[in-house]
Amino acid sequence: MVRFIVHVVGVALALASLGLAQSQVRIMALGDSITGSPGCWRALLWRKLQTAGITNTKFVGTLPGQGCGFTYDGANEGHGGILATGIVSRKELPGWLSSSKPDVVMMHLGTNDVWNNQSPAAILAAFGTMVDWMRASKPGMKILVAQIIPMKPSNCAQCGQRVIDLNTAIPEWAASKNTTESPIVVVDCWTGFNPATDTGDGVHPNNAGSQKVADCWYGPLVTAIKG
Numbered sequence: 001m002v003r004f005i006v007h008v009v010g011v012a013l014a015l016a017s018l019g020l021a022q023s024q025v026r027i028m029a030l031g032d033s034i035t036g037s038p039g040c041w042r043a044l045l046w047r048k049l050q051t052a053g054i055t056n057t058k059f060v061g062t063l064p065g066q067g068c069g070f071t072y073d074g075a076n077e078g079h080g081g082i083l084a085t086g087i088v089s090r091k092e093l094p095g096w097l098s099s100s101k102p103d104v105v106m107m108h109l110g111t112n113d114v115w116n117n118q119s120p121a122a123i124l125a126a127f128g129t130m131v132d133w134m135r136a137s138k139p140g141m142k143i144l145v146a147q148i149i150p151m152k153p154s155n156c157a158q159c160g161q162r163v164i165d166l167n168t169a170i171p172e173w174a175a176s177k178n179t180t181e182s183p184i185v186v187v188d189c190w191t192g193f194n195p196a197t198d199t200g201d202g203v204h205p206n207n208a209g210s211q212k213v214a215d216c217w218y219g220p221l222v223t224a225i226k227g
């Protein structure tokens with residue numbers, strides 16, 4: 001009888017810890033058209049999680065997924081043309097956060113800022129305000145910040161270097177804003193991405209580029225989901 005009870009308690013504990021491990025994690029992909037329109041790297045990322053048996057996720061945001069060739073969990077916060085500095089000047093993020101209540105934010109932003117010649121300092125100041133808003137929404141927010149993909153649009157010869165300058169400044173900024181309760185993890189989506197072959201227009205990932213962006217997020221996102 002005692003052995004039976006011990007066994008039942010053991011099974012109950014195992015189920016409880018399983019339940020805990022599988023509680024749903026709400027993930028917001030925040031960015032511009034690279035993230036939202038269509039942002040098929042999110043579809044590939046979602047499928048990669050499914051294939052690995054990581055199904056306790058819900059992608060959230062005020063925008064619907066777009067067609068990427070298969071059904072996936074597509075809600076997102078990828079607003080075409082948006083600047084980080086614009087999100088902050090219009091105070092848009094608090095409303096998006098309160099509608100979607102994410103546990104994890106994965107942010108790929110700055111492309112349109114550098115295109116509009118915003119300085120790294122101005123962009124990182126905007127990132128800082130956004131991090132404060134994320135923590136106001138959830139004190140334990142897990143924040144993944146991309147070192148963004150390289151760009152080579154035909155109308156901006158300087159943009160390639162501006163992206164490098166922004167990406168170079170991100171780690172020190174992130175470390176200065178980091179807390180144990182709400183960790184910021186820098187995700188390198190720049191290395192290995194070639195705008196000549198991984199985009200059609202110098203900016204937006206094609207199929208090859210989408211796979212690379214899915215791959216750069218995957219490991220850090222899995223850590224955030226399991227952590």
Ligand SMILES: *[C@@H]1O[C@H](CO)[C@@H](O)[C@H](O)[C@H]1NC(C)=O
Binds near residue numbers: 171174175183184186
């Ligand atoms: C922030 O701290 C976490 C540990 O809490 C660490 O994993 C992460 O790399 C740190 N981020 C930065 C940018 O230093």
